[in-house]
Amino acid sequence: xxxxxxxxxxxxxxxxxxxxxxxxxxxxxxxxxxxxxxxxxxxxxxxxxxxxxxxxxxxxxxxxxxxxxxxxxxxxxxxxxxxxxxxxxxxxxxxxxxxxxxxxxxxxxxxxxxxxxxxxxxxxxxxxxxxxxxxxxxxxxxxxxxxxxxxxxxxxxxxxxxxxxxxxxxxxxxxxxxxxxxxxxxxxxxxxxxxxxxxxxxxxxxxxxxxxxxxxxxxxxxxxxxxxxxxxxxxxx
Amino acid sequence: xxxxxxxxxxxxxxxxxxxxxxxxxxxxxxxxxxxxxxxxxxxxxxxxxxxxxxxxxxxxxxxxxxxxxxxxxxxxxxxxxxxxxxxxxxxxxxxxxxxxxxxxxxxxxxxxxxxxxxxxxxxxxxxxxxxxxxxxxxxxxxxxxxxxxxxxxxxxxxxxxxxxxxxxxxxxxxxxxxxxxxxxxxxxxxxxxxxxxxxxxxxxxxxxxxxxxxxxxxxxxxxxxxxxxxxxxxxxxxxxxxxxxxxxxxxxxxxxxxxxxxxxxxxxxxxxxxxxxxxxxxxxxxxxxxxx
Numbered sequence: 001x002x003x004x005x006x007x008x009x010x011x012x013x014x015x016x017x018x019x020x021x022x023x024x025x026x027x028x029x030x031x032x033x034x035x036x037x038x039x040x041x042x043x044x045x046x047x048x049x050x051x052x053x054x055x056x057x058x059x060x061x062x063x064x065x066x067x068x069x070x071x072x073x074x075x076x077x078x079x080x081x082x083x084x085x086x087x088x089x090x091x092x093x094x095x096x097x098x099x100x101x102x103x104x105x106x107x108x109x110x111x112x113x114x115x116x117x118x119x120x121x122x123x124x125x126x127x128x129x130x131x132x133x134x135x136x137x138x139x140x141x142x143x144x145x146x147x148x149x150x151x152x153x154x155x156x157x158x159x160x161x162x163x164x165x166x167x168x169x170x171x172x173x174x175x176x177x178x179x180x181x182x183x184x185x186x187x188x189x190x191x192x193x194x195x196x197x198x199x200x201x202x203x204x205x206x207x208x209x210x211x212x213x214x215x216x217x218x219x220x221x222x223x224x225x226x227x228x229x230x231x232x233x234x235x236x237x
Numbered sequence: 238x239x240x241x242x243x244x245x246x247x248x249x250x251x252x253x254x255x256x257x258x259x260x261x262x263x264x265x266x267x268x269x270x271x272x273x274x275x276x277x278x279x280x281x282x283x284x285x286x287x288x289x290x291x292x293x294x295x296x297x298x299x300x301x302x303x304x305x306x307x308x309x310x311x312x313x314x315x316x317x318x319x320x321x322x323x324x325x326x327x328x329x330x331x332x333x334x335x336x337x338x339x340x341x342x343x344x345x346x347x348x349x350x351x352x353x354x355x356x357x358x359x360x361x362x363x364x365x366x367x368x369x370x371x372x373x374x375x376x377x378x379x380x381x382x383x384x385x386x387x388x389x390x391x392x393x394x395x396x397x398x399x400x401x402x403x404x405x406x407x408x409x410x411x412x413x414x415x416x417x418x419x420x421x422x423x424x425x426x427x428x429x430x431x432x433x434x435x436x437x438x439x440x441x442x443x444x445x446x447x448x449x450x451x452x453x454x455x456x457x458x459x460x461x462x463x464x465x466x467x468x469x470x471x472x473x474x475x476x477x478x479x480x481x482x483x484x485x486x487x488x489x490x491x492x493x494x495x496x497x498x499x500x501x502x503x504x505x506x507x508x509x510x511x512x513x514x515x516x517x518x519x520x521x522x523x524x525x526x527x528x529x
Binding site: 051053071072073074076077081082084088089090091092093097100101102104105149153 | 398401402404405408409411412413414415416417418419420523
């Protein structure tokens with residue numbers, strides 16, 4: 001297994017406030033890794049730092065190449081698709097335009113057309129609504145659209161920021177099922193940040209637990225899920 | 238009845254110019270959330286460039302095209318040099334920037350070409366259009382060029398990838414960056430296009446208002462009125478607003494006693510205020526709801 005993403009001693013700042021205090025972790029090619037932790041632990045900040053959307057220091061390497069000091073839009077071109085918190089839907093545009101925007105950096109127009117069809121096969125509800133304004137979709141549908149938009153990049157790594165947020169439990173199950181399928185079948189590595197630790201641990205291979213900007217625990221997802229002490233003290237279930 | 242038709246058609250013709258100015262204003266507003274007070278002066282300066290080129294012996298259409306290209310590049314340059322550094326500055330800093338730009342361009346034009354009124358040619362002639370007394374060929378040309386421009390822009394924004402990217406960058410900048418769009422350059426491109434659109438408005442209206450450094454003052458106020466009426470968040474609304482303001486202005490000038498030519502401009506301003514009071518988002522604008 002080769003390391004796809006390697007983060008070393010990551011420190012991030014919002015103005016004068018330091019949000020991450022030297023965080024290190026890595027992700028193997030093809031794996032599904034979850035970052036867990038309470039509100040304000042620094043999960044979102046970690047994802048934002050990878051895409052250079054927040055000021056940070058430390059080393060971030062993707063496929064052996066440093067990402068530091070590159071602009072967000074350039075980092076995307078490495079094949080890193082980020083589904084932000086709140087889904088980042090282009091609400092005034094149609095569902096299909098949202099998908100096209102996901103592939104805006106690609107040049108192969110035939111591939112884009114066939115990928116849009118592939119997304120409609122993954123998410124049939126998007127096909128039904130493809131001419132509709134994306135803002136009129138329900139929360140669950142918008143999350144499907146956000147994942148589909150990210151996949152349109154044909155990413156090597158997908159960063160997901162709390163995909164379960166605000167969704168009904170059944171919809172969340174559905175969505176996580178699809179994420180697992182994407183990871184296995186399309187060989188997309190996934191780094192998912194979640195507050196719903198139980199569900200994330202069922203899905204993930206590897207897990208890291210963050211507390212106040214530091215990694216306090218790491219290991220196989222199975223082991224962490226089975227360790228009652230960790231679950232009770234850090235994950236709250 | 239003939240007077241009425243005549244006034245409506247003339248209103249549509251000047252309305253076409255207001256529509257262009259409104260569109261230019263809305264494009265920049267969408268990109269950077271500020272009203273460009275210098276839009277009219279930029280258009281005026283472009284018009285002077287085209288006049289100068291014709292003085293040097295170029296044909297009308299050659300001068301027209303060169304001016305378009307010049308305006309496009311100049312718009313990008315203004316954004317890169319002046320407004321990109323101000324992107325994170327407070328609103329008032331930007332307003333000061335726009336006012337400075339207004340004064341600089343206005344005075345430079347006066348310095349280079351002086352403040353005397355100049356004749357500006359029309360490529361369409363000013364004979365009656367198709368033998369009808371209702372509208373002149375130049376007015377018909379103003380409408381024709383504007384309609385072509387609007388169709389071209391519609392096609393560009395609806396059916397090209399770069400148009401899609403520009404819309405995305407204007408509507409949700411953060412998501413646009415996350416799909417790999419260089420939003421900063423999209424803003425610059427918006428400035429270039431808006432400046433070129435403004436220059437078309439300037440070159441089309443110059444034969445009517447005559448060429449001088451203050452020629453666009455009134456036109457820009459009508460353009461603002463049109464943009465506010467249609468809604469600053471809606472390019473389509475801005476265009477409709479432009480035509481409505483043009484027709485409204487002419488009809489008010491003709492039929493409301495005591496308005497005449499002198500009070501037409503205050504009517505545009507009254508229109509801005511009434512729309513802002515009654516429907517702050519404009520006829521076609523959307524209320525922007527921010528989630529906290």
